[in-house]
Amino acid sequence: MSIPLKHFKKGSLKPHLPEDGVLRFYSMRFCPYSERAALVLAAKKIPHHKIYIDLSEKPDWYTDYSPLGKVPAIQLSAVADQPALVESLVIAEYLDEEYPEPSLYPAHALQKAQDKILIERLSPAVSAIYPVFFTADPPADALQNFETALDVFEQELKKRDTPYFGGRAVGMVDYMIWPWFERFPALKLLLTDKYELDNQRFGKLLQWRELMLQDEAVKQVALDSQVHAKFMQTRLEGKPNYDVAFEAL
Amino acid sequence: MSIPLKHFKKGSLKPHLPEDGVLRFYSMRFCPYSERAALVLAAKKIPHHKIYIDLSEKPDWYTDYSPLGKVPAIQLSAVADQPALVESLVIAEYLDEEYPEPSLYPAHALQKAQDKILIERLSPAVSAIYPVFFTADPPADALQNFETALDVFEQELKKRDTPYFGGRAVGMVDYMIWPWFERFPALKLLLTDKYELDNQRFGKLLQWRELMLQDEAVKQVALDSQVHAKFMQTRLEGKPNYDVAFEAL
Numbered sequence: 001m002s003i004p005l006k007h008f009k010k011g012s013l014k015p016h017l018p019e020d021g022v023l024r025f026y027s028m029r030f031c032p033y034s035e036r037a038a039l040v041l042a043a044k045k046i047p048h049h050k051i052y053i054d055l056s057e058k059p060d061w062y063t064d065y066s067p068l069g070k071v072p073a074i075q076l077s078a079v080a081d082q083p084a085l086v087e088s089l090v091i092a093e094y095l096d097e098e099y100p101e102p103s104l105y106p107a108h109a110l111q112k113a114q115d116k117i118l119i120e121r122l123s124p125a126v127s128a129i130y131p132v133f134f135t136a137d138p139p140a141d142a143l144q145n146f147e148t149a150l151d152v153f154e155q156e157l158k159k160r161d162t163p164y165f166g167g168r169a170v171g172m173v174d175y176m177i178w179p180w181f182e183r184f185p186a187l188k189l190l191l192t193d194k195y196e197l198d199n200q201r202f203g204k205l206l207q208w209r210e211l212m213l214q215d216e217a218v219k220q221v222a223l224d225s226q227v228h229a230k231f232m233q234t235r236l237e238g239k240p241n242y243d244v245a246f247e248a249l
Numbered sequence: 250m251s252i253p254l255k256h257f258k259k260g261s262l263k264p265h266l267p268e269d270g271v272l273r274f275y276s277m278r279f280c281p282y283s284e285r286a287a288l289v290l291a292a293k294k295i296p297h298h299k300i301y302i303d304l305s306e307k308p309d310w311y312t313d314y315s316p317l318g319k320v321p322a323i324q325l326s327a328v329a330d331q332p333a334l335v336e337s338l339v340i341a342e343y344l345d346e347e348y349p350e351p352s353l354y355p356a357h358a359l360q361k362a363q364d365k366i367l368i369e370r371l372s373p374a375v376s377a378i379y380p381v382f383f384t385a386d387p388p389a390d391a392l393q394n395f396e397t398a399l400d401v402f403e404q405e406l407k408k409r410d411t412p413y414f415g416g417r418a419v420g421m422v423d424y425m426i427w428p429w430f431e432r433f434p435a436l437k438l439l440l441t442d443k444y445e446l447d448n449q450r451f452g453k454l455l456q457w458r459e460l461m462l463q464d465e466a467v468k469q470v471a472l473d474s475q476v477h478a479k480f481m482q483t484r485l486e487g488k489p490n491y492d493v494a495f496e497a498l
Contacts, residue, residue, distance in 0.1 A: 094361070094362040109343055110325065117334065
């Protein structure tokens with residue numbers, strides 16, 4: 001019994017999911033929040049079934065599995081009533097508590113709080129860059145605001161003086177911010193002036209990016225910039241094609 | 250050496266804060282996010298200095314104490330470099346880990362995750378009601394959307410079948426959502442049609458509200474509906490007067 005590799009959409013037949021107690025992971029292949037959960041699942045080697053949901057036209061039956069109809073969601077099929085958890089950070093923190101190896105948050109409460117604040121601080125970068133990815137006419141200062149927001153992360157890596165935000169090993173901050181850093185390089189394919197982050201200003205961050213690409217969980221989950229650019233193009237044209245993720249397979 | 254009871258604003262003399270290792274709590278007296286932190290501090294009886302910040306005209310020196318210039322912030326003056334933590338939920342979770350009595354989150358990871366999701370689900374109610382509080386011409390469907398969002402909480406209390414969201418005692422969900430439930434009744438003072446929540450539809454929630462008013466931390470921190478309405482009026486008029494909180498004292 002295998003689940004088809006495609007994004008289920010309105011009108012798709014409801015897949016019959018195996019009642020084997022294995023965690024069910026509902027996501028959209030290009031959704032960066034879904035990717036956060038996928039990275040934690042991969043890093044902790046947690047067995048799971050993957051079910052992809054078309055976000056533009058969600059299948060009606062999806063709320064039978066995940067009552068809020070959101071992605072990402074994980075459904076605990078081994079637990080009574082098979083509850084579904086939503087919100088990428090809530091899922092990541094739940095998995096980190098329930099599957100402690102490797103532990104992704106620092107043990108110390110203060111460092112953990114500082115890591116959570118750092119994760120929140122990616123929002124301004126994301127807000128600044130989204131119109132560049134997904135609208136035909138982004139604000140003129142978008143890239144400038146984006147870079148100002150990223151300075152925080154460059155400075156923080158300098159301050160921590162470790163290869164990863166998590167220290168000598170990849171940690172929660174690394175995985176929670178990675179999905180956007182995976183997507184940023186698609187800019188050089190999308191924009192006519194081949195935009196890239198400045199190697200002087202963002203030296204540490206670019207080194208970190210190279211290291212992250214070697215991480216086993218990232219290798220399993222990440223998509224190539226070209227695939228991201230291809231998806232963004234379909235979305236810009238108003239017809240997001242989620243299944244381009246699977247076309248090269 | 251005492252800190253004046255007022256909101257410090259641009260031009261205010263920088264207060265000389267005692268170097269006694271006691272936690273410093275920066276807030277605005279009417280800010281619901283600040284109140285979340287205040288409730289956790291009160292519930293756990295954590296000694297702290299209170300410094301109120303005028304959010305419309307922040308004092309220049311505030312970033313010396315809290316680098317991001319946000320409220321709420323707690324500054325750990327006993328720790329090297331006296332770091333400041335921001336984001337109400339991050340602060341609340343930090344305090345819950347660092348000062349475990351009474352413990353506010355459930356011990357079980359799944360219940361904890363479900364509580365975090367429930368806290369997030371207040372956002373639609375807050376988004377719906379804010380224009381009613383703070384703009385002259387709120388959308389016609391604002392109150393209807395507000396009530397639909399609150400249904401979730403009524404249903405959840407029914408499902409949990411306990412007096413509090415935290416069970417038999419007040420827990421993290423209760424404190425994290427309380428500040429808004431404290432403010433909602435100001436509507437009957439502000440609106441000409443004396444709006445109140447329907448006692449049939451929101452019976453459990455209204456009972457919960459009465460119980461919460463008896464909680465020691467809430468008693469210490471909460472302001473009266475009349476004071477909230479007075480502040481909202483000054484804000485509606487474009488001249489928020491934060492110090493009305495202290496006028497009746």
